[in-house]
Amino acid sequence: MKGFSYKQLRYIAAVASAGSIAGASEKLNLSASSIREALSDAESKIGAQLFVRSRAKGMRPTPEGQRFLGFAEPLFEAHELFEKKAAGIAHTQEREITIGILANASPIIMPRLIAELDRRGAVARYRIAELDSEALVDAVRAGAHLVGLGFNDFLHPSLTFVSLFRAQLHIALPRNHRLAEARSLSLHELAEEPYIFLNFPGARAYYSGLFDHHRITPNTRFVVDSTEMARRLVEGGFGYATFNMSPVGKPAPADAMIRVPLETDYWSPTFGMFYEAASASLRQVREIESAARAAWL
Structure with missing residues (x-):
């Protein structure tokens, strides 16, 4: 038959x-x-x-x-x-998407962005470069990275910037700190506490300017080159730190570090995505921008 x-x-x-x-x-x-x-x-x-x-x-x-x-x-x-x-054969061949990102923001930003890209079916191998602000801008302008993710400082006029969110300043404290339950804190309340200073390009000038703005000399005990080291020291109870990038959502009960909003009128930079204006029509750029907007706006 x-x-x-x-x-x-x-x-x-x-x-x-x-x-x-x-x-x-x-x-x-x-x-x-x-x-x-x-x-x-x-x-x-x-x-x-x-x-x-x-x-x-x-x-x-x-x-x-x-x-x-x-x-x-x-x-x-x-x-x-x-x-x-x-x-989808024409679209699902493995592509390499090159993304440059500010090093201290990478652990917070990239998982959320990649999750949104994957949800949209963007099949790719990601090449992620963690850089300081100036190096990031230079790499995007030179074409080494398709897009950059960072703050709106050090930008060149040839770059298109897509604003995603304001980076609000906050204090990082050990969970068992006496002020960990506060709704907000001022730098004056922590003036005598041991301070963990972030000493890498961009952060160095920004956080020095924060204390100068409030006319406070911090009790600096540690000078570190990464937010990861600062976070570990805070978790260990060795002092407090100031950050302006934080994960989405409430901290888990097991988290050893608490973030408390900082009372300040010091300026907060805008975090976003940027790329060469000539790259705006590229499909990968449009995909990343659309995913970033969906994730934060």
């Missing part, structure tokens, strides 16, 4: 769904004779009637018809999956 074609199975499933050959014909935009011929051929091959015909209820599958359609269902599902995958 010659097998059944996928087209023939679709025709018969359409009859069951529509309840008539005329309905299936309209649904598939085919002649009724083509559908009638496919149904007749199938019934001849299996030697059983697939539908009961009545004026009141139209065409309903017989027990044999129900079994027939049940056997066909996995084929329909497999075909639908095949269609989706085949349609």
